[in-house]
Amino acid sequence: MTNGRRTRGRPRDPEADDAIMRAALELFVERGLEGANIEQIAKRAGVAKVTVYRRWSSKEELLIQAIERARTLVPENDIWATTDTVAPPVDERLVDSWAHTLGDGRFRAILAQLIGSSVTQPSLLAAYREQYIQPRRRLIHAALERTRVGDRPATDADLDTVIDMVVGAAMYRMLIDPDASADPAATRQYLEAVLQQADRLLRLPDVPHQQEEGPAPA
Known part of the structure; x- marks a missing residue:
């Protein structure tokens, strides 16, 4: 058997x-x-x-x-498993695929249903997250970790938060402001701006906690 x-x-x-x-x-x-x-x-x-x-x-x-x-239009897992860069320059195939997805009205409707179903029938989103989202997220996290060499990103950068920020910006653009995704060139420019901001956060040096101001020295 x-x-x-x-x-x-x-x-x-x-x-x-x-x-x-x-x-x-x-x-x-x-x-x-x-x-x-x-x-x-x-x-x-x-x-x-x-x-x-x-x-x-x-x-x-x-x-x-x-x-x-x-x-997706490309095998993203294969790209993330080998990439040594995260924010610009990101592999052009990834940016093209993301821009296409953001401007795809059909996928926007699919995503809205997927998120909506999580309230009454959470099994679908849970299965999708387990089989696709989490493995892809681990690959992205590993790609970010590989760039820590030379303090890029900053050694204390919260990589999960940075990933959430980029994904959240893309989902906001797709679901809350869909008209802005109609222009492929503008969508690509938006994605590049989001990635640049993520890259800037990852490059920031450690910021010490500001101490309370005391009296000026004599």
């Missing part, structure tokens, strides 16, 4: 995979997690339910893979 799935028969059809993931995301945006059930996903994708279940064990597994594919 084996724990792996059987692999006999015809190989997976990538076109069917794409159709299923596309249908899953469309239904997720339109109806939320509850409405994106396997039966409706299969119907919209034009496949049998068994075709979906052969590929994914649950709709949550299907959705988090589809969301990750929609989020």
Whole structure:
């Protein structure tokens, strides 16, 4: 006996995979997690339910893979695992991918549903965070750690806070001020400005705590 799935028969059809993931995301945006059930996903994708279940064990597994594919254009994990720089110059492929994602109205709707579902059905966001967000965050943190050589970033810099600031700025831009993301050139300029500010924070020397002022020396 084996724990792996059987692999006999015809190989997976990538076109069917794409159709299923596309249908899953469309239904997720339109109806939320509850409405994106396997039966409706299969119907919209034009496949049998068994075709979906052969590929994914649950709709949550299907959705988090589809969301990750929609989020990025490049294999970011591979880039972060080898990069020695964080804020400018960041790998151009990363900046291009981020700019595209920020300006993607479809992904903005996906992200809004993902965050919204965390209130009533937190399992989806929890699974996505565990499988994709946390591993990517660890790679980014490790990339920042590698730049500590030569006191860059500052040896006491709170790297997690810096990561939160950059991610938070991007999400604010996407969800709260979506019109500002419509112009790809302006979006890229915004991202570069955010990264420059993060780089500035990382380069700041240690700031001693200011002591209370006493009487001036005679």
